[in-house]
Amino acid sequence: MSFKVRLFLGAPDFETLHVAKLREYPLEPRDYKPYAQARICFAADGLHVQLLSFESKPLPQSEVRVVLALTPGAPPLIISLRADGVFGARRGEADLSDSSRAFVHPFQGEDLQGVYWGGNIRVEPAVYAGDFVPHKDAAFFGNFYKLCEHPTRPHYGSFYPADFSQPLDCTANLGPFVVIDY
Numbered sequence: 001m002s003f004k005v006r007l008f009l010g011a012p013d014f015e016t017l018h019v020a021k022l023r024e025y026p027l028e029p030r031d032y033k034p035y036a037q038a039r040i041c042f043a044a045d046g047l048h049v050q051l052l053s054f055e056s057k058p059l060p061q062s063e064v065r066v067v068l069a070l071t072p073g074a075p076p077l078i079i080s081l082r083a084d085g086v087f088g089a090r091r092g093e094a095d096l097s098d099s100s101r102a103f104v105h106p107f108q109g110e111d112l113q114g115v116y117w118g119g120n121i122r123v124e125p126a127v128y129a130g131d132f133v134p135h136k137d138a139a140f141f142g143n144f145y146k147l148c149e150h151p152t153r154p155h156y157g158s159f160y161p162a163d164f165s166q167p168l169d170c171t172a173n174l175g176p177f178v179v180i181d182y
Contacts, residue, residue: 002178003142003159007134008043014050014120017041022064022146025157026164032153035113036064036146042134042179046125051081052118053146060084061150064118067169068142068177070132076142076169077128081106081119091127101127136181141174 004018017039025033036053051064062083069076075092081104089095089102096102106119132140145168146157156164160175167173 002139002176004180005134005177006041007136007179007181008041010044012041012043012048014039014041014048017050020144020159022144022157022159024159024161025155026161032155033157034058034062034146034155036144036157038064038066038144038159040066040177045122047077047123047128047134049079049121049123050118051121051144052116053083054114054116055083056115058083058117059148059150059153062148062153063146065145065147065168066142067145067174068140069169069171069174070128070140074131077123078169079121079123081121083117087119087121089121089123094127096123096127100124134179136179138179140177141171142177143168143174 006017020038022036034055039050041048053064063080065080067076067078077091080088085106087097087104089097101124103122104119108117144159148155162173
C-alpha cells in the first residue's frame with residue numbers, strides 16, 4: 001500500500017497529514033529503537049517534510065533522513081536532520097542546504113509522549129519541477145530513516161523495510177508513495 005502524500009493548494013496543515021512511523025529496526029538486537037515519525041506534503045511553495053524523533057538524550061549524530069526518488073533515472077532528493085541541528089539537502093551533486101532552495105526550522109521540546117527533537121523542512125519547487133509535477137495520483141518511491149552510527153547507541157530504522165548493507169537510496173530500499181488531493 002502506498003504512503004499518502006497530501007497536495008495543498010495553500011499553506012500545509014501538518015496536523016491533517018498521514019504519519020509515517022519508523023518502526024523497522026532489523027539490525028537492532030537491543031532495546032534502543034527510538035520512536036521517530038515523518039510527515040510529508042506538497043504545497044504551492046514546495047515540498048514540506050516534518051521530521052520528529054523521541055529521544056531524551058540524543059547523541060549529536062542521531063539523524064532522521066528522507067530519500068525520495070521522484071522520477072526514475074533522476075537523482076533522488078535526500079534530506080537529513082541531526083539532533084545537533086545539522087541539516088542537509090541534496091539532489092545528485094547539488095547541495096541544496098547551501099542555497100535558498102531548501103530551508104529548515106529545527107525544534108525540540110517535551111510533551112506527554114516524551115522529549116523530542118526535529119524540524120520542519122521546505123524544499124523549493126524548482127528543485128524537482130524539471131522532472132516531477134505533484135498532482136493527484138502522481139506516484140514516486142522513497143523511504144524515511146532513523147540512523148545513528150555512533151558506537152554508544154548505534155541504530156538503523158526505517159518506515160519501509162530496508163537492507164542497511166545497501167545504499168539507502170537503492171531501489172530495493174524504497175517503497176511507494178502517492179499524491180492525494182482531498
